[in-house]
Ligand code: HEM
């Protein structure tokens with residue numbers, strides 16, 4: 115697995131998987147979870163990131179999500195775009211299924 | 218076909234009920250994720266990038282049409298209408314919800330299937346030749362022995378917490394289609410000088426981070442001693458296998474570190490002590506299981522069927538398909554059909570529910586209602602009358618299942634890779650799709666002939682890249698997907714680990730490199746009978762390496 119880069123003061127969001135569905139989710143400003151990265155709360159430095167992650171971990175303890183973590187994003191575009199390719203795939207879904215009709 | 222007895226059914230039903238309860242306790246917060254994870258894995262439920270993934274065991278790759286229809290239904294109800302056949306002769310669903318998993322498992326139990334031993338450090342699903350019971354070159358149906366191993370190993374208390382996962386493969390034929398030399402234990406059936414049938418036992422093969430070709434620990438093992446001998450190997454492994462380091466925990470490392478002679482000594486000592494014990498297989502028990510795999514009611518046929526000969530002559534497309542996708546059967550007048558799940562440009566191994574239902578119907582009509590799954594991610598109809606081949610071709614074609622490319626460059630093995638897998642470095646499926654499209658021209662593809670391309674998205678090697686004639690391994694280079702190429706691997710009776718040709722390439726260059734390698738082969742081969750692998754073995758790495766890095 116590609117190692118998660120160490121985050122500096124750069125735009126970042128918290129992501130996790132939803133416990134019930136397994137879906138990729140992002141922590142929102144309202145401290146809830148959304149399947150769309152567009153809804154994610156973006157923070158810009160290490161301290162705010164740590165606070166966001168602490169909130170997410172509380173929710174993980176309440177069995178809403180599994181294993182939340184911070185990822186760096188490019189916040190100059192809308193919606194914010196993850197820096198790592200792995201996270202782009204998580205945000206957008208498998209590149210292989212786009213072309214294919216639901217059976 | 219093997220049918221569950223009461224013990225099997227009760228066990229599987231109980232397991233579903235248990236899991237339902239475990240999920241409820243997880244959701245209520247009674248157990249944490251850390252406590253729950255091993256429980257869900259024991260039931261084949263992994264958390265992947267986008268969703269949960271459920272891995273279903275298909276023992277020795279054999280399915281009834283009823284089971285395949287059931288899998289299609291589960292794919293529709295709990296997934297997005299698809300199933301993905303894997304190199305372990307298993308099926309994976311990529312879009313499973315935790316809250317629905319117990320229901321999916323209950324539906325599976327109704328068709329005598331489950332997800333037990335598809336994860337964890339136990340003896341996994343035993344795999345075998347997809348042509349078992351049908352191939353002309355077979356000595357004996359290896360599924361009988363897979364089933365005996367299954368009954369012995371399922372929930373074996375001593376072997377539920379091995380140092381690491383443990384994979385056994387069996388071939389009943391001298392032409393190894395089950396890759397037995399790259400499994401923890403490989404069993405090859407053969408006849409000794411006295412004409413008795415037994416096993417060559419191979420141990421310590423494996424892929425992953427440290428690939429090894431297995432070594433022969435015993436040339437000939439009488440059949441009735443199989444379980445005693447396997448148990449002796451497992452005991453030695455359990456005692457001496459390294460639990461201190463995840464990467465050194467497979468039996469291949471033990472065999473490598475102490476050497477095959479020391480390994481043999483230990484195993485033989487253990488075996489000598491237990492060989493006439495409770496695990497010695499009585500002939501009537503063997504016969505009872507063998508009866509479950511009795512050949513179907515073949516018709517007595519002779520000569521070449523007129524329908525077949527005629528179609529071969531008049532229908533060019535049929536001829537192409539029959540040449541590539543059918544294989545010689547032991548019963549006169551019958552053929553084995555491989556159904557390609559590798560239409561160029563499609564994800565290797567994927568089948569839609571509609572296709573699964575179609576295959577089930579075709580199997581009912583033309584192949585005794587039985588389907589096989591291959592480790593090369595295709596399906597097989599094992600017993601088709603040659604006179605029915607034109608009709609089977611037509612029926613398959615209607616569902617895009619008649620691509621005439623079995624064993625050709627576009628018949629690629631690819632692991633799920635970064636599109637699905639949480640461990641991946643790079644994507645496997647899209648590069649497989651792009652390469653396959655390069656070989657869509659049937660004339661060129663058939664001229665190139667047998668070429669096995671195998672792709673893994675990380676060093677775990679689920680896509681068998683080490684043993685591909687051309688192997689492709691995804692690596693991460695500063696956040697970009699790169700691919701390393703190896704040449705000269707083989708998974709058959711002359712198994713070999715491929716040689717790395719040079720630095721990794723980006724996606725575009727890697728796809729181009731495959732073309733260059735093939736063109737180089739075409740230039741160098743002595744005749745069209747010399748396969749890519751043969752040419753490589755004759756001329757070595759240098760000309761291929763030069764060609765790739767000269768243009769890249
Ligand atoms: C959930 C996704 C998967 C995970 C987490 C996973 C994990 C792993 C790991 C960690 C290894 C290395 C084992 C070792 O070297 O000790 C491995 C090997 C392997 N896996 Fe997977 N795998 C996954 C999917 C698959 C799929 C889809 C297939 C079949 C297509 C597969 C078949 C294999 C095979 C054939 C090997 C190499 C043989 C061996 O040495 O065990 N795996 N897998």
Ligand code: SF4
Pocket residue numbers: 632633634635638639640641642673674675676677678679680
């Ligand atoms: S080889 Fe790596 S990327 Fe591919 S399925 Fe296995 S673990 Fe995942």
